[in-house]
Amino acid sequence: MKTLLLAFLITFMPLTGMASGSSVHLDEANIDPTDNASLQRGAKYFINYCMGCHSVKYQRYSRMASDLGLSDIQVEDNLIFTTDEDGAPSKVGSLMTINMSDKYAKAAFGVVPPDLSLVARSRSPDWIYTYLRSFYLDDSRPMGVNNSLFKNVGMPHVLWELQGLQTARYEAHEEGAEKHISHLELTQKGSLNEAEYNTVVRDLVNFLAYVAEPTKQKRESMGIWVILFLIIFTFIAYQLKKEYWKDIH
Numbered sequence: 001m002k003t004l005l006l007a008f009l010i011t012f013m014p015l016t017g018m019a020s021g022s023s024v025h026l027d028e029a030n031i032d033p034t035d036n037a038s039l040q041r042g043a044k045y046f047i048n049y050c051m052g053c054h055s056v057k058y059q060r061y062s063r064m065a066s067d068l069g070l071s072d073i074q075v076e077d078n079l080i081f082t083t084d085e086d087g088a089p090s091k092v093g094s095l096m097t098i099n100m101s102d103k104y105a106k107a108a109f110g111v112v113p114p115d116l117s118l119v120a121r122s123r124s125p126d127w128i129y130t131y132l133r134s135f136y137l138d139d140s141r142p143m144g145v146n147n148s149l150f151k152n153v154g155m156p157h158v159l160w161e162l163q164g165l166q167t168a169r170y171e172a173h174e175e176g177a178e179k180h181i182s183h184l185e186l187t188q189k190g191s192l193n194e195a196e197y198n199t200v201v202r203d204l205v206n207f208l209a210y211v212a213e214p215t216k217q218k219r220e221s222m223g224i225w226v227i228l229f230l231i232i233f234t235f236i237a238y239q240l241k242k243e244y245w246k247d248i249h
């Protein structure tokens with residue numbers, strides 16, 4: 001009975017988790033994992049804007065290169081800024097780790113920036129898409145910004161030059177009562193307009209979703225062939241059965 005209950009819990013836990021998370025409004029990322037240009041741009045943004053602090057340590061540069069249609073030389077020349085343990089630039093076969101030590105990160109941000117290899121699965125692409133568009137100015141925070149999706153976040157708004165800066169507008173509230181954000185308003189322009197910034201974030205999320213499951217594309221395209229094979233094989237097996245049994249009746 002206990003095992004049955006445990007099996008039930010394991011099967012349905014993710015569903016209950018999803019249900020409780022749905023109270024927060026998430027914008028749809030609408031990513032397209034087959035769009036290679038978007039994945040390549042996402043990799044470039046990730047390496048330039050995020051890898052100072054976040055690793056994707058289960059991924060190798062070379063694997064990323066071949067999956068995204070880049071040559072090893074292109075990656076070596078344009079996308080490797082980290083160094084290996086001996087201080088030389090990371091090799092194309094290296095894992096995508098970072099050089100910042102946990103101790104330094106803790107002192108700078110109060111928390112160590114997590115590895116993002118699986119974040120698209122643990123949080124969901126829609127969550128990351130919403131998160132990167134939800135930073136707003138807040139003088140009471142050490143980084144000068146807060147996030148309406150991830151309250152009191154330790155991460156600075158690293159894409160502020162692109163997006164600009166947003167200010168929170170609050171719902172009408174009683175004096176002294178807790179304030180609730182109604183929406184965020186862009187009060188300082190960035191170098192991109194809203195649609196362009198959303199595309200940058202979508203590309204980034206697309207890349208993180210790819211990193212979270214690099215074989216997804218292959219797995220799904222192979223699945224079609226496997227099913228097709230099974231259908232054809234069933235037909236052949238049936239014909240064979242008919243042939244074997246035809247004289248017995």
Ligand code: HEC
Nearest residue numbers: 049050052053109111112113114119123128153154155158
């Ligand atoms: C200057 C360092 C720094 C940079 C650069 C940075 N982050 Fe972060 N990030 C952090 C820290 C610190 C946290 C942990 C926040 C916390 O727990 O309060 C974090 C948290 C996150 C989280 C939430 C992870 C989770 O599940 O809790 C995501 C997603 C994320 N960052 C994505 C990005 C992306 C995408 C970029 C590049 C556009 C980026 N970060 C660049 C420091 C950074």
